[in-house]
Amino acid sequence: MFFGKQNSGMRWGANRKAVVFLPLVIAIMIGLTACFAAKGSIIILENPNGTGFTMELKEFSARNKCELSLKKGDELQIEISREEGKIALTISGKDGSEPYTGKDLQSGIFTxxxxxxxxxxxxxTGDKATGKVAVKNLGSRQSK
Known part of the structure; x- marks a missing residue:
């Protein structure tokens, strides 16, 4: 009986520390993940025939990417509709080419x-960006 009272007192003390410590650890983890979460939203819609895509941004402050398989001489039409914030776009091939890099893009259409x-x-890449980026493959310039 003497040992029973001693053990129960020790268990309650250990449980009390766990009850206080566990919520503290969970709160810290939630706080840290909130610091690194992407802000805003991005919706990416691919054309059904695989010739392009549209990215719709709403207060987007992060980086995202899409991939598109292109042939030599393909011409892309890029339409930017920026309502607010900053939008940057980089197009780079996996083999090392980089046909386009643009920062702080304004609304407009270019190829x-x-x-x-x-x-x-x-x-x-967006910095509190709201708007839309549409990319469409117009095909090869050489066949026109």
Missing amino acids: VAVSERDEYVFAI
Whole structure:
């Protein structure tokens, strides 16, 4: 009986520390993950025929990417509709080419031609950006 009272007192003290410590650890973990979470939202819609995509941004402050397989001479039409914030876009081939880099893009339409067949990565970076980026493959310039 003497040992029973001693053990129960020790268990309650250990449990009390766990009850206080566990919620503290969980609160710290939630706080840290909130610091690194992407802000805002991005919705990426790919064209059904695989010739392009649209990225819709709402208060987006992060980096995201899409990939598109292109042939030598393909021409891309890029339409930027920026409502607020900053939008940056980089187009780079997995083999090392970089046909386009733009920072603080304004609303407008422009074209970019690729010089080699490759899988291209379209990296978009937003800083509180709201708007839309549409990319459409117009096909080869050489066949026109």
